[in-house]
Amino acid sequence: MSPKHEKTIFFEALEIESPRAREAFVQGSCQGDPKLLDAVSRLLAEHDRADNPIDHPVVASLPTFDAVTQQVARSIEANHPPGTMVGPYKLMEQIGEGGCGLVFVADQQVPVRRRVALKIIKPGMETRQVIARFEAERQALAMMDHENIARVFDAGVTQTGQPYFVMELVRGVPLNEFCDNHRLDTRQRLELFLSICNAVQHAHQKGIIHRDLKPSNVLVTLQDGRPIAKVIDFGIVKAIGQSLTDKTIYTRLASMIGTPAYMSPEQAEMSNVDVDTRSDIYSLGVLLYELLTGSTPFVVGRLNSVGFDELRRIIREEEPPSPSTRLSTLGNQLSTTVSANRRLEPAKLTSLMRGDLDWIVMKAIDKDRARRYPSAIALAQDVSRFLEGQPVEARPPSTLYRFSKFARRNKVALTTVSLVAGALVLGTVVSLWQARVAYHAMEQARIAAAAAKSSNAELEGFTDRLRRANTLIASGRAYADAGDWSNANEAFTNATQTQPRYFHAWMERGSLYAKMGLWEMAASDYRKALELGSPVDGVQFLGVPQLFDYVGDHAKYEQLAKDLAQSSSGSLGTILRGQLVDQPSAEVSAQLAVLGEQLLEERRLRPDGRPTRTSRIPRGPKLYVAGWAHLRNGDIDRAIERLEESLDEATIWPASGINYPLLAIAYTQAGRSDDAAKAWTLAKQSRDQWLDQSIETQQGTPPIPWFDWIEFLMNYREASLRLTGELPPDDPRLDQLKSLARGAIANSAPDPLPSP
Incomplete structure (x- = not known):
């Protein structure tokens, strides 16, 4: 042992x-x-x-x-019964008890008669350490003179050698109880909190750290109808740079001093790190947290249920939720009670906490004391800034944030600059006082004008970048039309760098990559364009859903197909093809089949009755889309009829060969195996012909419109699975196409920049 x-x-x-x-x-x-x-x-x-x-x-x-x-x-009771005289003080009743002291209500008999609070060491607790700590508290209180700190009137020693001191009797209730009982709103609670910060600042200026700030040690009473907070119980104070008593106070090794729910991490650390005034700042932050939310950062019930080591770990390591987060996670009944005590609805109370108050509280209770407020008065000043609608120091000072605060405080100055100027002229004639008011208003107007000038400069810069980006886009289109893929790519890339948030710059480069068969690069640019939030245009996004599905980005495919279906622009064929490339549900497939027939009838029935363009689409593609829609709906005979009709349009539709994979699938489902084999052979012949043509004459670009080509590749893969039971073998020509396309982008000889 x-x-x-x-x-x-x-x-x-x-x-x-x-x-x-x-x-x-x-x-x-x-x-x-x-x-x-x-x-x-x-x-x-x-x-x-x-x-x-x-x-x-x-x-x-x-x-x-x-x-x-x-x-x-x-x-x-035996040593201090009611009526006992302690010096000139008659004990009336016991009202408090601490670790080593008792607090009584007492009547002073001489030289004046008044009611006071008398604190005396417990019987049997007269150890050297306890007496030293008791005298330290007595000396600490005697050094302070502040309306929000209980004053010391007298001190002495009983006949039995027990030290005592006499202080102001505070007829109050703990801070949180007073606020809830009187249903103080947030502003009133913050104003009361400011007085507590001032009291703690006074103690710090006297070289005293409280080390146990909590609601029960801040009593609030009404004086002339005004709430007055009194900080009490300096029982575990610490002196900074001075000695409060000539007796030794030994803070034991591995001893944790304070109340866990309000204790700073350095108090719980129990290491060689000395505790300074910032420990009280942490406790003030916890007090403020509780005043706002009705709960401490770490729930007391949890702290009481864990072991000593786990308690220290929680205080030192866990990050508590912000006040707004805590309020949003309260149960309905508790949230209603907390909000009612603050005279606000739960949603409004949470909204009020979110922002500045969150920043102030979380800065005060930061684990790293170097990042807390340096003093109690700094914390009080930030709270005052919040109450006055000014920017708080705890929040990152972004330009938008400071401007919003300025605008909120100076709405009249910002909207009536001309009237303010007139008021200035008039004020100089009327009186010096009015001139000072007008001068102040003019200063506000000057600040607003400077902000407006800065905004105009930023807008001009944005407009200039937009103009240069449009010039580059026009040049890129000219290069692309001339088949100069390298310079087209360079022009579009410069446009994206000149104005990165310009939707059309990313769309143009994505379209270039799609034309070159560089599917992944095209998908990346289309994603960026969609992230910029421009309304979905069915004309610009022709083939883009199919591309997303082909590269495996199914989430983007589903969202874009849905947006296109709700778009007011773009043809019915574009929208149908974007949805048919996937495997729609039976209900959607039936709707698509109906729309496919409407496509042939040159009309589209929208829910709002708006007409759309369909007449510019050749009949061949319309028949192809209608046949595809019937195939998805399971109407095989009608699908075969429409797809066979589309073959008759081959002379005016060069991409008619994309029908063959769908025909092979339809014939297979109809049990016409011979016809399916013929269609499959024609599909392979079309594929070989187009691949060879792309390599030999197209610099690797698809020989038919890229959206037709990508649909053909997807349907070819599906037909192979249905007819042969396996995917088509890898064709090295597909990789060769990509290589040729990348080379065309990188190695084309630069030509003089064409005119837009």
């Missing part, structure tokens, strides 16, 4: 006021060691005895903690 170990546990247990909590702590610290438990229990029992242990032998069986508590209570 280690004597040092048992003393450490003994000293730590003395800091715990509740007998049951103290007993649980001792049991956990001894970890099943009966000898250690017996030794610590004896020390605690002897410490709490009212009589002198030297005069009596140690009993074999130790009393329980409840018995000890009752014994101490009887001792208190």
Whole structure:
């Protein structure tokens, strides 16, 4: 058994006021060691005895903690019953009890008669350390003179040698109870909090750290109808750069001082890091958190249910939720109660917390004390800025944020600059006072004008970049039409760099890559264009849903196909092809089949009755789309009819060969195996012909419109699976096409820039 170990546990247990909590702590610290438990229990029992242990032998069986508590209570009543005189003070009733002291209401008899609060050391607690701490509190209070700190009137020692001091009797209730009982709104709570910050700042200027700020140590009373907060109980104060008493106060190694829910991480650390005034800033932050939300950052119930080491870990390592987050996660009943106490609806209270108040509170309770407010007055000033609608220091000072605060405070100055100028001229004639008011208004107008000038400059810069981007886009189109892929790519790329948030720059380069068969690069640019939030245009997005589906971006495919279906622009054929490339549901397939027939009739029925363009689409593609829609709907005979009709349009539709994979699928489903084999052969012949043509004469670009080509490749793959049971074998010519296309973009000889 280690004597040092048992003393450490003994000293730590003395800091715990509740007998049951103290007993649980001792049991956990001894970890099943009966000898250690017996030794610590004896020390605690002897410490709490009212009589002198030297005069009596140690009993074999130790009393329980409840018995000890009752014994101490009887001792208190015996030593300090009502009517007892302590110096010139007559004790009336006990109103408080701390770790080592008792607080009484007392009547001063001489030289004046008044009612005071008298604090005296508990009987049996007159150890060197306790007396030193008691005298430190007495000296700390005597040094301070502030309306929000309980004043000390007198001090002395009883005939039995017990130190006491007399202070102002605060007839108040704890801070949080007062605010809730009187249903103070957020502004009133913040104004009350400001007075507490001023009191703590006064203590810090006197070189005193409180170290145990919590609602029960801030009593609030009404004085002339105005709430007055009083900071009390400087029982565990710490002096900065001075000695409060000539007696030694030893803060024990591995001893945690304070109340866990309000304790700063450095207090819980119990390391060589010294505790300074920023520890009180943390506790003030917790007070503010509780005033706003009705709860401490770490819920007290949780802190009381965990072991000592876990308690320290939570305080030192876990990040608490912001006040607005805490409010948004409260249960309905609790949220309603908290909001009612602050005279706001739950949603409005959460909205009020979000922003500046979140920033202020989270800065005050930052784990790193170097990032907290440097002083209590700095915290109070930031709260005052919030109340006055000014930018707070805790929040990152973005230009937009500061401007919004300025605009909110100066709406009239920003909207009536000309009237302000007139008021200035008039004010100089009327009186000097009015001239000062007008001068102030003119200053506000000057600031607004400067901000407007800055905004105009930014707008001019944006317009200039937009103009240059449009010039580059026009040049890129000219190069693309001339087949100069390298210069076209360079022009479009420069456009995206000149104005990165210009929708058309990304769309143009994406279209170039699609024409070259560089599907992944095209999909990347189309994604960027969609992220910029421009309305979906069915004309510009022709073939883009098919491309997303082909490269495997199914989420973008589904969203774009849906947006195109709701778009007021673009042809019906474009919208149908974007939806047919996937496997739609039975209900959607039936709708698409109806729309396919409407496509042939040159009309489209929208839910709002608006007409759309369809007449410019050749009949061949319309028949192809209608046949495809019937195939998806399971109407095989009608699908074959429409697809066969589309073959008759081959002379005016060069891409008619894209029908063959769909015909092969339709013939297979109809049981016409011979016709399916012929269609499949024609599909392979078309594929080989187009691949060879792309390599030999097209610099790797698709020989037919790129959206027709990508649909053909997808339907060719589906037909192969249905007819042969497996995907078509990899064709090296497809990789060769990509290589040729990349080479065309990179290696084309630069020509003089064509005119837009």
